[in-house]
Amino acid sequence: MSIAAIAHNRFGLGARPDAGAVADPAAWLMAQFDGFAPRPAIITALPDAAAMTVQYRDNLRNLRRLGIGGIPRQPGDPEPPTGPEAQAMAEAEQKARREAFRAAYAGQVRARLALALDSPAPFAERLVHFWSNHFAISTDKLATATMGGPLEFEAIRPNIAGRFGDLLLAVTRHPGMMFYLDQAQSIGPNSLLALAARRRNAPRQPGLNENLAREILELHTLGAGHYSQADVAGLARALTGWSVGGFVRRPLGLDAPAGQFVFQPAWHEPGPVMVAGRRYDQEGEAQARNILADLALHPLTARHLATKLARHFVADVPPPALIDRLAALYLANGGALLPLYQALVAAPEAWAVPLPKFKSPWDWTISAMRALGLKDGPGNGRVAIMLNELGQPVWRPGSPAGWPDAASRWAAPDALLRRVEVAGRLAGLAGGTDPRRLAASVLPGILSAATASAIARAESPGEGLALLLVSPEFLRR
Amino acid sequence: MIDRRALIGRAALAGGLALHPALALAGAASDRRLVFIILRGAMDGLAAISPVGDPRLERLRPQLAQPPAQIGALLPLTSDFAAHPALKGFAGLFAAGEASVVHAVASPYRERSHFDAQNLLETGGNAAYALKDGWLNRLLPLLPPAPPPVAISAALPTLLQGNAPATSYAPSRLPDASASLKARVAALYEQDPLLHRLWGEAMATEMMAGNQDGPGNPVALAATAARLLAQPAGPRIAVLDHGGWDTHAGQAVRLAGQLRQLDAMIAALKSGLGQAWSETLLICATEFGRTVAANGTGGTDHGTASAVLLAGGRVAGGRVHGDWPGLARLHEDRDLRPTTSLNAVLAGAVAGQFGLEPARVVAQVFAAAPAPAMAGLIRS
DSSP, X not given: OHHHHHIIIIISSOOOTTOOOOSOHHHHHHHHHHHOOSSOHHHHTSOOHHHHHHHHHHHHXXXXXXXXXXXXOXXXXXXXXXXXXXXXXXXXXXXXXXXXXXXXXXXXXXXXXHHHHXXXXXXXXXXXXXXXXXXXXXXXXXXXXXXXXXXXXXXXGGGTTSBHHHHHHHHHHSHHHHHHTTOTTOOOTTSHHHXXXXXXXXXXXXXXXXXXXXXXXXXXXXXTTSOOHHHHHHHHHHHTTEEETTOOOTTTSOOOOTTSEEEOGGGSOOSOEEXXXXXXXXXXXHHHHHHHHHHHTOHHHHHHHHHHHHHHHTOSSOOXXXXXXXXXXXXXXXXXXXXXXXXXXXXXXXXXXXXXXXXXXXXXXXXXXXXXXXXXXXXXXXXXXXXXXXXXXTTOOSSTTOOOOSHHHHOOHHHHHHHHHHHHHHHTTSTTOOHHHHHHHHSTTTOOHHHHHHHHHSSSHHHHHHHHHHSHHHHBO | OOOHHHHHHHHHHXXXXXXXXXXXXXXXXXXXXXXXXXXXXXXOHHHHEEOTTOTHHHHHOTTTSSOOTTTOOOEEXXXXXXXXXXXXXXXXXXXXXXXXXXXXXXXXXXXXXXXXXXXXXXXXXXXXXXXSSOHHHHXXXXXXXXXXXXXXXXXXXXXXXXXXXXXXXXOSSOOOXXXXXXXXXXXXXXXXXXXXXXHHHHHHHHHHXXXXXXXXXXXXXXXXXHHHHHSTTSOSEEEEEEEOOOOSBSHHXXXXXXXXXXXXXXXXXXXXXXXXXXXXXXXXXXXXXXXSSOOTTBSOOBOSOEEEEEESTTBOOSOEESOOOOSSSOBTTTBOOOOEEHHHHHHHHHHHHHTOOHHHHHHHHSTTSOOOXXXXXXXX
């Protein structure tokens, strides 16, 4: 019986009371990739990265015009207004901007939540969340305030079951990632644009930004300690010219629709580069593409990804033998991800009890809402606030490293108290549910006698539900 | 997640207690009000309303027959019964003829599960989960038109669920985890070393920081209910939840706290209702009583009969109703014997309050577990 519970809770996002029996959990998990919808209607109905880029650009323009936010004026900009009206205008502008961001962010969180609560493919959805955290951006920058959703919906969802190299490329080219790690304005020191600027003696000389290159090497592919500063410099040079349409600088920039990937030849640093011991002679966009393709298939990348996947599905400190197996399989299959998922599902280590993983606030909230049978609804806007209180605001880990995937980050006294309070609130929304029956149905074979009896002895059904949600076996997966 | 009604309720409250649109429909045709407080967890009726005239009480529960000295002395109601010292306001209402008690009351339920018993209390049925709607919802078609009744909680309790419209209304900040839930969480984590340590630290920190009563505490919720009911065009029926009565350990102190809070809720209702208090009936009922004898941890375990408290300007007050069974013979040798059907009390009280034919209330509201409606609870 615990096999079904593990399939639902460790691999999926938690059992729903209407889940029904799963005859062959492993087959059920792997079949989900056939039914997984990368671009469901709830996502396509939202403004996409292009729309969010336009919003960001218009915001920048307004801030510049009003002389607020310290954004340098450009030639031709009118004098910023002054006096008390200017102050009022600036405040109104800030307020409107914050409201627009809040509304866009809330819509994205609600869509993510709706899918997590009700998708027929919870294992695939969990992998979306996993890769979204692997390629984390954080919405605390002006440029990325509303890019958390678009990056996940457009670059990650369509690529979770293909090759890692395609996923890496899609994320790297996405405006969310380029804005977050300052790639959109990275310009080669010997590019046509830089040479022209030097000739003109322009007040701002364009230059290279290594941020994205470093995080690709450290976080997305090889891993910390497995690359040198020379590798960073090489990849950063190769990436120059990779940018986002809508911010063109004439006369040397190509026009492209706002928010779309564009390669700007005039920004690209010419010449060969060395990365991870290989030389890349290609011209233009192909250079970085070739580097990314090689990085994706590097044995260190294989180990890095194998370790993170094993940590997510098996234990905070994953068994080395499993990491070795996964890494070898990854390389043998040319970086295909599906065989890795298949191997995890087949790994005896992944079906161990007692439950090894302490749920993150996101995991716990989703599984709690699923257990209570909750689905999409307008009130779900409050969940974003709840996740703030629980310590894991959606798409806002504050760093490109994403959220740590270990109990040490989440199991803390105050965090536990917050969960108990939230459990009480959530339980209050599920009137009329018998917690005894629910506990047995969402934790089959895992519910301990002690928890079952504590739930049965609770003084009200609401209290029983709250106890179920904060029980040791529900806090873990 | 979140119940649409609760959400709208919260939004409305944030706007300064403006009324939920559904609550502000056409004014009610009657001025009569009903407030129901569900006492979840099983209130010890023998401690709340003590049969001081029964000499066996002292013998059967020596540690609990008298409240500890620091809490105060029992407050005599009649020659045979006294209120717990924490029910000071209630005892005052009793003396003024605005409160009464029905003792040795129980629903048809004779087992000892809180959930099942609360389900019967709320559905008025004969078996747990047999009825899908609450008895108070079934009463609504018999009443003059009025805005829908309101539960002061995030979700609609079973008591108000059913075909007739009912709504719920919760303040923006719901109560923090209750003391009862926290105590049970502590027990739940005893065998889990990590969670046990974390929870201990969390509780120690919280104790140092001091507990504050926010706008979500039960007394504030009672005041909210009163303000809604006091509006001339507002709802006529409100339901409040009050948990924490499951006093298996350390009952003397815990129960005093519970009763003090209930007493404050009643006071908040009376003061918030103002003039409308004279048209109000308040019913406080629990799912079952508790054992007569104390257990080994200074508490009591799940029992059978308990007491129903009534208050309000419409109550035929100053009386302890019911047929006192005495303590000479106990139900299953442990519990106060039930002599009055809970449904009889409920039917009699609401029939009297709303001027309905008692037999009609029994037939249409309590058909699954009928009992002749108790007479004389409400002023005529």
